[in-house]
Amino acid sequence: MQLSLLFLSSLVAASPLTSVEKRQAATLCEQYGYWSGNGYEVNNNNWGRDAATGGSQCTYVDNSSGSGVSWHATWQWSGGEDNVKSYPYGGKQVARGQKISAISTMETSVSWSYSDTNIRANVAYDVFTAADPDHVNSSGDHELMIWLGRFGNVYPIGSSTGTVNVAGRTWELFVGYNGAMKVYSYVAASPINSYSANVKEFFNHMESAQGFPASEQHLIVFQMGTEPFTGGETTFTVDNFSANIS
Numbered sequence: 657m658q659l660s661l662l663f664l665s666s667l668v669a670a671s672p673l674t675s676v677e678k679r680q681a682a683t684l685c686e687q688y689g690y691w692s693g694n695g696y697e698v699n700n701n702n703w704g705r706d707a708a709t710g711g712s713q714c715t716y717v718d719n720s721s722g723s724g725v726s727w728h729a730t731w732q733w734s735g736g737e738d739n740v741k742s743y744p745y746g747g748k749q750v751a752r753g754q755k756i757s758a759i760s761t762m763e764t765s766v767s768w769s770y771s772d773t774n775i776r777a778n779v780a781y782d783v784f785t786a787a788d789p790d791h792v793n794s795s796g797d798h799e800l801m802i803w804l805g806r807f808g809n810v811y812p813i814g815s816s817t818g819t820v821n822v823a824g825r826t827w828e829l830f831v832g833y834n835g836a837m838k839v840y841s842y843v844a845a846s847p848i849n850s851y852s853a854n855v856k857e858f859f860n861h862m863e864s865a866q867g868f869p870a871s872e873q874h875l876i877v878f879q880m881g882t883e884p885f886t887g888g889e890t891t892f893t894v895d896n897f898s899a900n901i902s
């Protein structure tokens with residue numbers, strides 16, 4: 657009796673500490689291991705892992721507050737050379753029903769690094785839009801990618817339309833289709849490890865240069881992460897990702 661009471665009181669004493677730890681960090685090793693908090697979300701997102709002949713990936717949420725999230729992912733993938741295996745990402749949770757034309761700013765900043773860059777992978781923002789405000793969040797009618805890093809011989813979807821200047825930097829813009837989804841990829845010539853911008857400027861460019869229908873398209877997801885093809889083991893670390901959409 658005394659023993660079980662002691663056991664019970666130590667459990668009670670331990671539980672507040674455990675819940676504090678859970679709010680501050682998470683370990684995600686399931687295929688779609690998911691965490692959200694403070695208006696942000698993190699997903700291990702091994703969506704393409706069936707194309708690999710070997711490998712694994714886990715994503716760890718390190719810290720979060722209302723002004724950002726820090727996280728890292730460790731991965732190793734082999735086989736399926738030209739297939740993306742996953743997209744571990746940090747995202748800003750967005751209110752549904754917002755038309756791109758009605759959003760005035762999409763301010764964001766991120767600082768990131770890779771422990772070993774002898775890999776085939778990109779580092780990119782991924783933003784889906786759709787005419788249907790309730791579209792599933794794994795695709796859209798249109799996809800904006802901003803490639804801040806490109807390691808190894810990996811290529812965006814579509815073909816190059818040449819270099820463009822958007823939000824104060826030069827990018828090579830690729831445009832093409834992933835099934836029915838139109839994909840616009842703005843690719844930096846060399847890695848940008850510390851980046852901040854108003855992503856609305858990319859949509860303004862897509863509208864004027866590519867006919868993107870901003871008044872018909874709703875924001876579906878706003879994410880930043882990395883797409884591994886092959887390589888590793890390596891660790892992708894995001895010291896701080898933040899986004900404010902209004």
Ligand SMILES: *[C@@H]1O[C@H](CO)[C@@H](O)[C@H](O)[C@H]1NC(C)=O
Pocket residue numbers: 719720721725726895896
């Ligand atoms: C972690 O979160 C705390 C509390 O919000 C904050 O003071 C600290 O700067 C954060 N650190 C990092 C590395 O994000």
Ligand SMILES: *[C@@H]1O[C@H](CO)[C@@H](O)[C@H](O)[C@H]1NC(C)=O
Pocket residue numbers: 723724765896897898
């Ligand atoms: C993360 O970035 C945001 C936007 O720049 C900033 O307000 C916030 O203080 C940063 N957080 C940390 C922990 O550095």
Ligand SMILES: *[C@@H]1O[C@H](CO)[C@@H](O)[C@H](O)[C@H]1NC(C)=O
Pocket residue numbers: 690697699792793
């Ligand atoms: C996708 O959106 C649904 C709501 O439509 C939400 O319940 C779910 O958590 C989201 N999943 C991810 C991985 O973002």
